[in-house]
Amino acid sequence: MIARTLTAAAVAATAIATPATAFDISAMSDAERNAFRAEVRAYLLENPEVLLEAINVLEERQAAGKAADDAALIAANADALFDDGWSWVGGNPEGDVTVVEFLDYRCGYCKRAFPDVKELLQSDGNIRFIVKEFPILGEQSVLASRFAIATKNVAGDAAYGQVHDALMAFRGEISEDSLKALAAHLGLDADAIFAEMSNPEIERIIAENRRLAQRLQINGTPSFVFGDQMLRGYAPLEHMRALVEELRGEG
Incomplete structure (x- = not known):
C-alpha cells in the first residue's frame, strides 16, 4: 500500500512539474525516456518533501471522501x-x-x-x-x-x-x-x-x-x-x- 502510494505521489509530483504537452512517455525515444526518468529520480531525491506533501494531500482527500460517505449513510438511516x-x-x-x-x-x-x-x-x-x-x-x-x-x-x-x-x-x-x-x-x-x-x-x-x-x-x-x-x-x-x-x- 505504501509503495503504491509513493508511486502515485511520484507521478503526481512529476505531472505538476512537467508541462502537459511534454509528459507523453509513449512519444519519447528510449534515450529520452531514460533521461526523463533520471531527471525525475534526481528531483525526488533532492526534494523528498514533495512525496510527503503529495501523500498528505491524498490521505486528506481519502478521509474527506470517507467522512462524506459516512454522513450519507447516517442520513439514510x-x-x-x-x-x-x-x-x-x-x-x-x-x-x-x-x-x-x-x-x-x-x-x-x-x-x-x-x-x-x-x-x-x-x-x-x-x-x-x-x-x-x-x-x-x-x-x-x-x-x-x-x-x-x-x-x-x-x-x-x-x-x-x-x-x-x-x-x-x-x-x-x-x-x-x-x-x-x-x-x-x-x-x-x-x-x-x-x-x-x-x-x-x-x-x-x-x-x-x-x-x-x-x-x-x-x-x-x-x-x-x-x-x-x-x-x-x-x-x-x-x-x-x-x-x-x-x-x-x-x-
Whole structure:
C-alpha cells in the first residue's frame, strides 16, 4: 500500500512539474525516456518533501471522501439510528448532541471505552446517548443482550441502565446463573426477566440492529455515531470530547 502510494505521489509530483504537452512517455525515444526518468529520480531525491506533501494531500482527500460517505449513510438511516422506538436512551434525552454506540458486553474495547463514555455523559450533561445492542462475539454476548433488553421491557429504563453498567463492568462468564445473580444483586425480578427473554420481539430487535450495522458498514465494536460522523473502534475521552465540540461548532 505504501509503495503504491509513493508511486502515485511520484507521478503526481512529476505531472505538476512537467508541462502537459511534454509528459507523453509513449512519444519519447528510449534515450529520452531514460533521461526523463533520471531527471525525475534526481528531483525526488533532492526534494523528498514533495512525496510527503503529495501523500498528505491524498490521505486528506481519502478521509474527506470517507467522512462524506459516512454522513450519507447516517442520513439514510437516521430514523433507525436516532428514533427506532426500542433502543435505550440515556444521558440527557433532550441533549443538543446525539451519540449512538453499537456494543457487545463481552467486547474488551467496549469495556475499555465504558468509563470514558460515562465520564463524557456526566461531565457534559447535554448529550443524548443511545445504545444499540449488537452482540457479535458468540452466545454469551447474545444472552447478555437478550437479558438487557428483557430487563428494559420488564422493569423500565432505569433498570436497564443499571444492568447495562453492571454488564459493562462484569468480567466473568455470562450464563443464566451469573445473570440471575446479577438480577438479585440489583433487586430485580429474575424470573420475570428470564420469562421475557423468550419474547420474539427481543430477537427482532437484535436482528434489526445487525441489519442497521450492516447498512452502516459497521462490523466491529465499539462503533459510535456522533451526530453525522462515524467513529469505528475505541477512542479516548479527549477525542470524543473534540468530536462533540466540533458538532457544536466549538472546535
